[in-house]
Amino acid sequence: MLFGIIGVGGFIAPKHLQAIQELGHVLDCAMDVHDSVRILDQYGLDCEFFNDLEDLHQYLQDCKAQEKNLDYMAICSPNYLHFEHIEFALSHGIHAICEKPLVLDPSELDEISALEKKYNKRVFNILQLRLHPNIMQLKEDVRAELLKVPDKIYEVSLTYLVLRGKWYLNSWKGDENKSGGLASNIGIHFFDILLDIFGGVVDNVVHVHQNDCMGGFLTLEHARVSWFLSINPEHLGIHHDSAYRSLVLEGNEIDFSDGFDDLHTQSYKQILDGEGVSVQSARPAIELVNAIRCMSPSSLDEDCHPLCHKALHTTPSE
Known part of the structure; x- marks a missing residue:
């Protein structure tokens, strides 16, 4: 071809x-x-x-x-x-x-x-995180559990911290009108898998909306999710690598720090087999990140991600 x-x-x-x-x-x-x-x-x-x-x-x-x-x-x-x-x-x-x-x-x-x-x-x-082996296993495990307990609500915490230099905010990626902001540009993969696994949005609250970090709380059909995204190096804390990805389900860490090398190739193979992510399949995450982008931040509460407190006491990246 x-x-x-x-x-x-x-x-x-x-x-x-x-x-x-x-x-x-x-x-x-x-x-x-x-x-x-x-x-x-x-x-x-x-x-x-x-x-x-x-x-x-x-x-x-x-x-x-x-x-x-x-x-x-x-x-x-x-x-x-x-x-x-x-x-x-x-x-x-x-x-x-x-x-x-x-x-x-x-x-x-x-x-x-x-x-x-x-x-x-x-x-x-291309939403290749859907094809990560550990994410696929998580989806299978959740589906099996929901067959047994259809009304189960999971407690989930999502944290994605990735280092980006000053160039980021001075490029089109730093312009929310061009990139969609952090929720669209670096968060959409994670929101997509959450929606794919735990169902549609019931409620959506944003606690932090800055140019270098965002955080909020999502209520999905089968999950309560506190989330935080950041490109600010001060938020990495003890995590010294260039990226820190954490998905905690019911107190258990789901490891997806590795295993990304061939996910685009797998995505292409699916597409050529007629099974890729369609427009309608991509819709829920696009609608969610658009809603997040347009929302005014709410006051911090007991549901907010712990790093939201740190973010509001950290000087935003220049």
């Missing part, structure tokens, strides 16, 4: 390039507004490269005239450009494989579904 990629110069693009190569497919063309893309040489020297979407459009038109058609377009561009690039791929008769979050505005999901029907092509979202 033939693949293209938009946003090949970005941080996550190598995962997509690796998946395409490992599954035995061909990277035919790539586009990025930046030209520091020597990484393409690792995946073949014949890949066409463009700095402008209009040039890529003309190339695809020329391919069509020669009866050469791409099968999939990987979209690794900044979050606020995802809808535009999804529409671009579909309008050229190409399935889209888009990084998280699929879009920032939930209303665009219905537009994407309409475009899928119009062009008879599919859109898939």
Whole structure:
């Protein structure tokens, strides 16, 4: 199969390039507004490269005239450009494989579904944490328990601390209108698996909403979840690694600190088998992070994550 990629110069693009190569497919063309893309040489020297979407459009038109058609377009561009690039791929008769979050505005999901029907092509979202072995086992265990105790409510704590330098807040990722903020940009994977495992949102409270950290409390159908996300190094405390991921269920730690290396390849394999994350499957997490982004913080209470107290007494990152 033939693949293209938009946003090949970005941080996550190598995962997509690796998946395409490992599954035995061909990277035919790539586009990025930046030209520091020597990484393409690792995946073949014949890949066409463009700095402008209009040039890529003309190339695809020329391919069509020669009866050469791409099968999939990987979209690794900044979050606020995802809808535009999804529409671009579909309008050229190409399935889209888009990084998280699929879009920032939930209303665009219905537009994407309409475009899928119009062009008879599919859109898939990369939410690879669903495929982590320990997360898959957790989902299986919870489902088995709920068959026995249908009204069970789990107590869950989610903590994700990841180090990012000053560049982060000065890039598009630090602009909430472009990235969706921390809940969308680094938290959506975790909210997605919580919703997938424990059911829909019953209540949603945000306790902390700063540019470098967020925290709140979620009531789901089968879980009460305190959560905290941060890129502020002061919040890492005794955790000196570049990232700290913790999911505590009923007092027991679910380990998913490792095991991420091939999850994009597994995601691609699912997609090529017709079983990837669809627009509708991605919807609950997109709606949740949008709601979190739009909420005003509430006062701290007994349910809030412990790090919320620390965050409100820590100077935000510059």
